[in-house]
Amino acid sequence: MSGGRVFVLGGGVAGLSAAFGLAERGHAVTLLESRQWLGGRAFTSFDRVSGRWLDNGPHVMLGCYRAMRVLLRRLGTEGGFQQDASLRLGFRLANGERAALQLGRLPVPLAMPVALFGLPMPFGARLRGLLGMGAVLRGTRPEWSLADWFAARGQRGEPAAFLWRPLCRAIMNCDPEEACAADFLATLREAFLGSAARAAFWVPKRSWRELVGEPAVPALAKAGVTVRLGARVTALVRCGGVVEALGLGDGERIELGAADRVVSALPWFALAPLLGNTPQQPIGPHHLRSAPIVTAYVTLAASAPPLVDDGPVVGMVGGSPFDFLLRTPGGDPRQVALLAGGERSFDGQAVDVIAQRALAQMQRYVPEAVLAGASVRVRKEQHATFVPDRDSGFHRPEPGPFAPTQPGNLWLCGDWTATGFPATLEGAARSAEAMLRAWDAKAR
Template identity: 50%
Template sequence: MATVGKQRAFVLGGGVAGIVAALSLADRGFQVELIEGRSRLGGRAFTLPDRDTVTGCDNGPHVMLGAYAAMRRLLRRLGTEADFVRPRALRLAYADVDGAMASLSLARGPAPLMFGPALLALRGIGLVDRLRALGGLVAVLLPCPVSWTVEDWIQSRRQRGRPRDFLWDPMCRAIMNAEPDRVGARCFLHTLRRAFLGSGDAAAIWLPVRPWSEILGEPAARALAASGVRVRCGEAVKGLELERGALTALQLADARIELDARDVVISALPWHALDRLLPDRVPEADRLGASPIVSVYFEADREPGLPLEPLISLVRGTPFHFLARRPGEGGRRYAVLSGGGADLVGLPAAGMIEAARAQLLRHFPRADREALLEARARLTKEAAATFVHAPSSDGSRPEPGAVPGVGRLFVCGDWTSTGLPSTLEGAAESAERAVRAVQTHPR
């Protein structure tokens, strides 16, 4: 039914991309409805309901980089940008399999100038390997063939051994959420350049000091209400009706929304959800693979003597790659996580928790064994945490903006083509771009 007055916009999906899209459409004078299938906003960054075992767990530890410009704009709007420990430069700690600790600490200043001295000061890796790693850092600036995986890049840039253990494997798992042989080198290198070619604070890792639902979903609900956006949580989109190549109606479980010629629909759904609603209409949505993230949260009755670094890369760690803790919570609560999780496939939950304990004992042989073994544990597994950015995904992910051949439909989300992998920043940036496309699109 035609509406008089404001132009209507419907945003499908209430993750980072949907929240950014809805807020900026409302700022531009649209009458906005945001339709989210679950009972809460925040999408893939949220806090699990409390259970007796371990409380205050997110669905997996989420960190940010200082370079996340679009995400920081959203957090400023929500009033939660200060809910992070925000170092002025990159610092990443390492624990090797024998318990040796090291850290890569950039001094304040332009990151490219600070990387060299920081790398040369990295203990746990011999001088020749440090020089090789330095060569690898320079090679990040060079172009590489579209067909290369990160593994191809590591091999051809002579980064095997310690350089890969300390730099490239952890960064590939953290950024691309998959092993180097599965993901494209171009996207990886592009992301490294964005993070590490600017100021030191852009390269810094931000760790949240509060649960993600308090940083994102809950304040977003308040900000959307204040902007006049109607939020319909718990109302999954069940179907999209098309007529002569244009969307004509949205089917919800208990409602049908008819669209008129002026209406705009922005999909901020994950690739697999949009593909179910519009099979074969959005290139690549049906072809992107999914990669899991498995996290085990622990809560010990007494301090187990693990280093108090907020983020530790577990060198040659398998199946878990990082130890994370929320700053300010002390030493009794910590989480280990596996990006990509290939080695965990087929293990039952109890097996994954035991694998996590065993790995902590290997990497931290001086920790209090009894406290680690007795700590309460809670497993979280996100099967489709991110898409897999294979080399063939470059250039074929849809641009954030109008979907060719489907009138009134615009698309955004972390999986659309921003040059970034599946990240909070990719999601926020894609939504800003989709809204700009709505404004410039011929009606």
């Protein structure tokens, strides 16, 4: 491939990673982002009512997120996380009882048996949980949902309630009955096969605006990338497989030359309308369904005692509608975020109702918390992730050229492409890596 300009569409993790990689390869890169900030689905907005900057939802990483860490290093913010040495997951039961899964420094497969035996489960259930850990390594049948895997591998009951259901909601953002077992287990193997640090949570000490959105602007400028914020792409004018022009929301039209290329790092729901309605095309963004994430940020009254610190990530066993309690390391001890992944009962529900449900659940799981005078701010993301069900694998194209067997100048990346991961920060970063590998292969 010869020179020419490259237009990267979308300034989320995938678009940023792609822009850096393309600039490094000597291309003249322009990043077109519809919003006034970078960072994509990991963003922060100012909440006038509470006077706080609130993330659109807490984003937690794992030590095995190596591609995402490359991006953070470029931005100089890899140190903005509490990086545990090994997995530490707190639990709260519906009666307020506390428990924890704390792995030692040994590699996960060796450390897990001891850790599992610390959980409040009957002996038989602990043993089944341990066998389940072994079964993660053995994989699954491609047609199985995670619930099918529970049944086949003896994981129903306590192992599912303590281990697999919370992890499924956290990683897949849907229920085990919907989740593709193969994708879930592939992600677990990334985290659990190897050193203890790979499975450890990386919990942000700062907002995502500070970790990605803000530092990305000067870092991209330094790398020679032109960033255009507020540039919504409304049309991909194509002739055959070739994009001839880009239409922008303000009426501007960017004409492309023969050597110019376009890299879409847009999410599935934004790219589908630009490609036209092609439901007969089996692979592509038209076929993916969105799943929501709802977060309730709870702040206790200043007169209330601080909350007991159960650690930054706490699973609420059997919790509904919220699955997790999250704390910002070093943050205000009266503040906590309740997170609900893939929960459909919030659809169309008013934020006041969601706030009341959050407080009611907190009363059960953290009964010692004094909730009188507590304030709740709600963040709802309807398109937080796609649903990684068993069908989704058929519809996710490989990151790389849009039509690999035909001439064309449109390239794809983004968390929804076929990365082998569900929709995660790491999936987004790896999609850009894979797209760049294909780019280099074509250039050779």
